[in-house]
Amino acid sequence: xxxxxxxxxxxxxxxxxxxxxxxxxxxxxxxxxxxxxxxxxxxxxxxxxxxxxxxxxxxxxxxxxxxxxxxxxxxxxxxxxxxxxxxxxxxxxxxxxxxxxxxxxxxxxxxxxxxxxxxxxxxxxxxxxxxxxxxxxxxxxxxxxxxxxxxxxxxxxxxxxxxxxxxxxxxxxxxxxxxxxxxxxxxxxxxxxxxxxxxxxxxxxxxxxxxxxxxxxxxxxxxxxxxxxxxxxxxxxxxxxxxxxxxxxxxxxxxxxxxxxxxxxxxxxxxxxxxxxxxxxxxxxxxxxxxxxxxxxxxxxxxxxxxxxxxxxxxxxxxxxxxxxxxxxxxxxxxxxxxxxxxxxxxxxxxxxxxxxxxxxxxxxxxxxxxxxxxxxxxxxxxxxxxxxxxxxxxxxxxxxxxxxxxxxxxxxxxxxxxxxxxxxxxxxxxxxxxxxxxxxxxxxxxxxxxxxxxxxxxx
Numbered sequence: 453x454x455x456x457x458x459x460x461x462x463x464x465x466x467x468x469x470x471x472x473x474x475x476x477x478x479x480x481x482x483x484x485x486x487x488x489x490x491x492x493x494x495x496x497x498x499x500x501x502x503x504x505x506x507x508x509x510x511x512x513x514x515x516x517x518x519x520x521x522x523x524x525x526x527x528x529x530x531x532x533x534x535x536x537x538x539x540x541x542x543x544x545x546x547x548x549x550x551x552x553x554x555x556x557x558x559x560x561x562x563x564x565x566x567x568x569x570x571x572x573x574x575x576x577x578x579x580x581x582x583x584x585x586x587x588x589x590x591x592x593x594x595x596x597x598x599x600x601x602x603x604x605x606x607x608x609x610x611x612x613x614x615x616x617x618x619x620x621x622x623x624x625x626x627x628x629x630x631x632x633x634x635x636x637x638x639x640x641x642x643x644x645x646x647x648x649x650x651x652x653x654x655x656x657x658x659x660x661x662x663x664x665x666x667x668x669x670x671x672x673x674x675x676x677x678x679x680x681x682x683x684x685x686x687x688x689x690x691x692x693x694x695x696x697x698x699x700x701x702x703x704x705x706x707x708x709x710x711x712x713x714x715x716x717x718x719x720x721x722x723x724x725x726x727x728x729x730x731x732x733x734x735x736x737x738x739x740x741x742x743x744x745x746x747x748x749x750x751x752x753x754x755x756x757x758x759x760x761x762x763x764x765x766x767x768x769x770x771x772x773x774x775x776x777x778x779x780x781x782x783x784x785x786x787x788x789x790x791x792x793x794x795x796x797x798x799x800x801x802x803x804x805x806x807x808x809x810x811x812x813x814x815x816x817x818x819x820x821x822x823x824x825x826x827x828x829x830x831x832x833x834x835x836x837x838x839x840x841x842x843x844x845x846x847x848x849x850x851x852x853x854x855x856x857x858x859x860x861x862x863x864x865x866x867x868x869x870x871x872x873x874x875x876x877x878x879x880x881x882x883x884x885x886x887x888x889x890x891x892x893x894x895x896x897x898x899x900x901x902x903x904x905x906x907x908x909x910x911x912x
Contacts, residue, residue, distance in 0.1 A: 461765065461767045461768050461771065462768075462771065464763045464765070464768030464771075465767070465768040465769075465770075465771025465772045465775065466771075466772070466775070467643075467763065467768070467772070468763070468768050468769055468771065468772025468773070469771070469772040469775040469776060470643055470646045471522070471645075471757055471772070472505065472506070472509070472522060472524070472772055472773065472776045473502075473646070473776065473779070474645040474646050474649065474800075474804075475522065475524050475645075475751065475753070476501055476502060476505050476524060476525065476776070477498070477649070477789055477792065477797065478792070478794075478797035478798065478800075478801055479501065479525045479530055479746050480494065480497040480498045480500075480501040480525075480745065480746070481494060481498070481792060481794060481797060482530075482534065482600070482604065482794065482797075482798075483497070483530070483533060483534070483744075483746060484497055485794065486533070486534055486537040486538070487537060487547050487551060487678075487679055488547060489678065493678055495783065496672075496673050496675070496678075496783075497678065497744055497745065498780075498789055499673055499780040499781070499783060500673065500674070500743050500744070500745050500780065501525065501745050501746075501780070502776050502777065502779045502780030503776075503777050503780035503781065504736065504739060504740060504743070504745055504748075504780075505522075505523070505524055505525065505748075505773075505776060506773040506774065506775075506776035506777035506780070507736075507773075507777060508523035508524075508732065508733075508736040508748050509522055509523045509524075509769070509773040509776075510770060510773045510774070510777075511523075511732045511735075511736070512728075512729065512732050512750070513766060513769060513770065513773075515728055515732065516725075516728040516729045516731070516732035516733075517706075517710060517721065517725040517726070517728055517729035517732075517750070518725060518728065519710070519713060519717055519721075519725070520754075520758070520763075520764065520765075520766055520769040521709050521710075521713060521750050521751060521754045521755075522750070522751040522753075522754045522757075523732070523733070523736065523748050523749070523750055523751070524748065524749070524751045525740075525745065525746035525747070525748060525749075526702050526705055526746065526747055526748060526749035527593050527596075527597050527705075527749075527805075528593055528596075528698065528701065528702050528704075528705065528749065528862065529698060529702060529746050529747045529749070530597070530600075530746050531593065531596035531597060531600060531862050532694070532695070532698050532860060532862065532863065533554065533746060534600055535596075535844075535859075535860055535862075536550055536554065536691060536694070536695075536856060536860075537550060538844055539844040539847075539855075539856065539859060541844075542844045542845050542847065542848050543688070543848075543855055543856075545688060545691075546685070547679075547680070548679070548680030548681075548684075548685050549680060549685045549686060549687075549688060550679075550680070550688070550691060551677075551678075551679025551680030551744075552677070552679065552680035552681055552682045552684070552685045552687060553680075553682075553687045553688040553689075553691035553692050553695070554679065554691060554692075554695045554741075555677060555679055555680065555682055555741045555742070556682050556687055556692050556695075556741075557691065557692040557693065557694065557695025557696040557698070557699065558695055558699060558737055558738075558740065558741030558747055559737075559738050559741045559742065560692070560696050560699075561695065561696045561697075561698070561699020561700060561734075561737060561747075562699065562734045562735065562736075562737035562738035562740075562741065562747070563734065563738065564696075564699070564700065564734070565699065565700070565703065565730050565731075565733055565734030565737065566730070566731050566734035566735060567734075568730050568734075569726070569727045569728070569729070569730030569731035569733075569734060570727070570731065572723055572726070572727050573730070574703070574706075574723075574726030574727060574729065574730045575723040575726045575727075577703075578707055578711075578726070580870065580874065581704055581707045581708070581711075582873055583815040583816060583819060584815075584816070584819075584828050584829050584869070584873050585704075585869050585870060585873050586704070586707070586708055586711075586812075586815040587812050587813070587815040587816050587829055587833075588829055588832050588833045588836070588865060588866070588869035589704045589708070589865075589866055589869065590708065590752070590808060590811050590812040590815065591809075591812040591833055591837075592833065592836045592837065592861070592862050592865045592866065593808070593862065594805060594806075594808035594809060594811075594812060595836075595837055595840060595862075596840060596861070596862045597801075597805050597808075598802065598805060598806070599840060600798075601798040601799070601801050601802035601805065602798075602802060603798075604794055604795065604797075604798030605622045605626075605795050605796075605798040605799035605802055606618075606619060606622070606795070607794075607795055617660075618660065618795060621655070621656065621659065621660075622795055622796070622799045625648055625651070625652040625796060625799045625800065626799050626802065626803055628647075628648055628651060628652075629644050629645065629647075629648035629799075629800055629803040629804075630803055632644035632647060632648070633803065644803075644804075645800055645801070645803075645804050648796075648799070648800040648803070649792070649796060649797065649800050652793070652796035652799065652800065653792055653793060653796055656793045656795070656796050657793075660793075673783075674743060675743075676742045676743060676744075677742065677744070678743070678744035679744050688856075690854055690855055690856045690857065691856050693856075693857070694856040694857050694860065694863060697857075697863065697867075698863060699737060699747065701863070701866050701867075702747065702749050703730070703733075703749075704866070705749035705750055705751070705752060706726075706729050706730070706733060706749060706750040708752040708811075709750040709751060709752040709754065709755065710725065710726070710729065710750065712752055712755045712811070712814075713754070713755050713758065716755065716758055716764065717764070729750065733748055733749065733750070736748040752811055753805075753807070753808070753811070755811075816829070822881075822882060822885040822886075822889075823885075824881055824885060825878055825881060825882050825885065827872075828872060828873060828876075828878050829869075831868065831872055832865050832866075832868035832869035832872050833865065833869070835861075835864065835865060835868060836861045836862060836864055836865020836866070836868065837861065837865070838861070839859075839860070839861030839864055839865070840861035840862065841861075842859070842861075844859060847859040
């Protein structure tokens, strides 16, 4: 029986490893290209991402929130970093200046989050993240990532035109992953992302070939400030402020994951879990900023994985996280994975993150809207979404200090939803609408008519 249990835990651990790997591999690739890093630096950033992601997940399950939820590179951070790198030319900044400013904001936000954890602030601010706020946040994060993946899978990050043959191939990869996810055998559904990456990678190489990768000048594994040194280039106050604010807003990931998984684990998260979770997230964000890795957050997408696999034991989770750390300490593996075609990786994640719409809509389950209260979610959601479509060049006349904030639809939408939901008396407005609706539906009382004279005579 013990041997069977060990085999079961090992297989479940491998499944966790695949899930963690698939959610980690593409992020350092896209960030490396955004910062125009050499292939060697990209390889070492993949190693660091594996090691730090595995370490963050283990720390969370040991001393953090203590639930088996992946602590991974945050989608909010990912979108903000890509957006700021793309906006660098319009702001008249070099990539090292953007990177150094971001590192400063990331480290400062990490320190603040640790302090918030020590003082138990997490349990107090959870009331800010109402279902309406969570819907807008998840919707905008999903939209930002989908835009990034759509451009990436069509090769529009590197070139200005779409290549029909490559696009048809990517469409086939998307269809494959969708078929596995929607109609595949239950045992394969959990591995749809990984299968899509492997099959797409192999056939992309066979059809289109691959450029030879050289890994000279990759540097040391733990070389700090690969994005730019805060002591060597001037800092941009606007970017520092935006990244600092992003670090605080990124706590919405932790809130969403812990609130959403409470039913799975059979209890509501205790105040000490928020404290521990915040401290670990803050500490890992400091390390992420220093060593050029996208900062961390608790993955709400883990809930779907847990619901599908029902793997609620800690041992497989720790096996998977430990395996990811081992991946990072083998440089040949990191160098090999850095040759993954970005178009394939983006196409697979494009499909994977479509399910975030379900996470967003779930927040509004049981909530009804009136013609006025719909603005509670529509206003911040659509302002943020429309802002994402504007090219970065339209903001060149805006002062540099606020340019990073006003030009980022994701951040703007999150700030707006917090303000709109907590400064406007929506509950009173909803009660007024409810009373008016009831009054309109209530039938009018018929007027009292006089009895006919003949009827009165009979009664007399």
